[in-house]
Amino acid sequence: MSRNKELGRKIRLMKRTRENRRVPGWVLMRTDRKVNQNANRRNWRKNNLKL
Numbered sequence: 001m002s003r004n005k006e007l008g009r010k011i012r013l014m015k016r017t018r019e020n021r022r023v024p025g026w027v028l029m030r031t032d033r034k035v036n037q038n039a040n041r042r043n044w045r046k047n048n049l050k051l
Contacts, residue, residue: 012051016042 005013023038042049 009051013049016049 019040020042021038022041023035027035
């Protein structure tokens with residue numbers, strides 16, 4: 001079942017989940033929108049993770 005994962009794999013998956021978010025609004029404001037997209041964004045259908 002999908003919930004039966006070892007702890008190390010769960011931690012790595014959560015790290016990838018946190019990395020997959022958009023750039024925060026305060027970063028946009030601080031950089032005058034020079035940084036407006038996350039280069040590490042990943043779609044779950046298009047890219048597989050190497051765990």
